Amino acid sequence: MSDNKVYRASTTAPVNIAVIKYWGKRDPKLNLPTNSSLSVTLSQSDLRTHTTASCSPKFTYEDSLLLNGSPQDVSGARTQACFRELRALRKKIEAENPSIPPLSTYPLNIVSENNFPTAAGLASSAAGFAALVRAIADLYELPSSPTELSRIARQGSGSACRSLFGGYVGWEMGSAVDGSDSVAYEVAPASHWPNMRALILVVSAAKKGVSSTTGMQTTVATSALFPARANEVVPRRMKEMEKAIAAKDFETFGKVTMRDSNGFHATCLDTEPPIFYMNDVSRAAIRIVEGINNAAGKTIAAYTFDAGPNAVIYYLEENEKAVAGLFKAMLGAKEGWGGNRGVAVPVNDEAMVKVESHAAAVATTLKEGVSRVILTSVGEGPMKTKDSLIDEAGEAIH
Amino acid sequence: MSDNKVYRASTTAPVNIAVIKYWGKRDPKLNLPTNSSLSVTLSQSDLRTHTTASCSPKFTYEDSLLLNGSPQDVSGARTQACFRELRALRKKIEAENPSIPPLSTYPLNIVSENNFPTAAGLASSAAGFAALVRAIADLYELPSSPTELSRIARQGSGSACRSLFGGYVGWEMGSAVDGSDSVAYEVAPASHWPNMRALILVVSAAKKGVSSTTGMQTTVATSALFPARANEVVPRRMKEMEKAIAAKDFETFGKVTMRDSNGFHATCLDTEPPIFYMNDVSRAAIRIVEGINNAAGKTIAAYTFDAGPNAVIYYLEENEKAVAGLFKAMLGAKEGWGGNRGVAVPVNDEAMVKVESHAAAVATTLKEGVSRVILTSVGEGPMKTKDSLIDEAGEAIH
Incomplete structure (x- = not known):
């Protein structure tokens, strides 16, 4: 009797945006970083990857991955590393329990969908690899903790390791040559500081810049200022940031976030x-955030930029009008203000009047350059879901 | 019998553009820098300040300065420091030679004119203070060397000390608390490497950025990466650059120039x-220079940016068509191509064809943003001139 069952597990995983940036690999193959980093996990209501992992003895094809309806190449070293590590863990369980089905020997069929446009230029690989690893781990019924899985997801995409957790997440650079101690950890759950909000300004760029993998390798190889960042500046900031999060001290959180974003882009330059x-x-967004903080007399908004021109602006819920409300008044009609979160933002026309007299040119640059906004908040880590993207017969559900 | 003679001396002094940047003061009052720097003196045929210093017992007014026809405030600490130091040196000579006229006791009347538009955003204070100090030193018949005068000019404007010399000029940061060893020196005369050219792209900026005095103070106070630049990176580059100039090695000269400009702007960020x-x-100019060097298979053009968006592009005369010629083809009609030097630049339409297919957007950005060009070359230091801006009666000549 042949087993024709299709084994399935589905999960959703979040995007994370670093406030202490990951930039530089000490081992490019294992994605081992030159410095620790720290991020905020964003709510999956707004940004998430949904992934179903399946396997079956009846699958005759090789391992496969369908992302947003398009077949992906899974032969790359990074995806292969994740498959290999997860299968090895499953094999160990199978060896201990000969009665369970030998899932590790079946081809994997994975289907994945993002609820946000890839064109937005948001780092989707973090959510993608976190969902992939979590879904396969669930499929294989692995007892692995998020930290253990983060070690695997890191090999797919460095920052993916941080998307295995919700809330405020650290990635310890580690020191082991095999990367065994380069893992993510929870700094604080989302519930600790739940009123953290994020406004993402999606900037229409003429063309994509240098890929982050290539970029960080070149920085490590050529920047004279980089060693100071990796060896001295970031270790100090990691401590400051963890303390700020523990104390829910937005002033420090915001200042260190902006400093670290600027410091990272400084090493790029x-x-x-x-x-x-x-x-x-991007620079116009910085000037407006500076204006908001100057008007408030303290840091109530903090910008950060990844490897692209999009601005992510963190603020606390109680300052929604002062921060997001000003951008809503400034940007006018843009995709994103229409969603639930967007509609709820009060338009801050009063503050806009002051901007128009002080920084009209900056406001114009921003309005012309921002194509859409995304409003979101701190959120939870990967979640199991019964919503499967693959049917019982093993076919992708469209 | 009263002496009614008007004593006069006239000089011209050059602009200099640093290839290792001065950014950061360890003593703001004395303009003592946090690192040494190095510049190329530009030809006075294209950019110069012409200054006549005069004094007379018949002048009844206070010390005065007329710049481009507008009276200037000379009560500032920096101008006063220059006047005070120069008068002290004259006083010493007068004490030793009681027969010479006591010029140090007479009011100074100074008239100054730039041969380039102030609106161009070129650092005119360097040429201005160098001319002022040199003209007064000549008026007082001081036996001081350019290095001695550079110590005085430095107190007027830091980078002015480098405009006391022609060619390739270093500014040794020194270590003395009183600044006595923070002086300029000749790395090589213009005749050593006379075929160095500079193309200045004047970029129309919406508004003036942070002043360099304020900017450098803030960088020193807040940049986490700045100490590495001042203490480690620049000392190394000073040696590389002096060696490259001695060997007339444009490849190294160009690479270090670009690295240092980027490193300076990185600490600003x-x-x-x-x-x-x-x-x-500015970034479009960088991309075009990168394209020129890639096409040449070596570094034949080197950009550098001071505290503003203008690009200064160094190249050797033999590469005029490949460098300036491409910009001439790209920028089209702009003020500056009409001058003697501009007319001589052959339009590089062949290279432009390639740019249009590879980097049309970048070329458009540059064309729209550059308001005028200045073509110049390495040049000589301050020169005495008989062309006086003040007549025998002590009146400014218009």
């Missing part, structure tokens, strides 16, 4: 040839 | 709040 991810629109 | 002097037009 110090790279040979220089790497520019921010453009004049 | 790492400042809190971040300082941005370069804009999207």
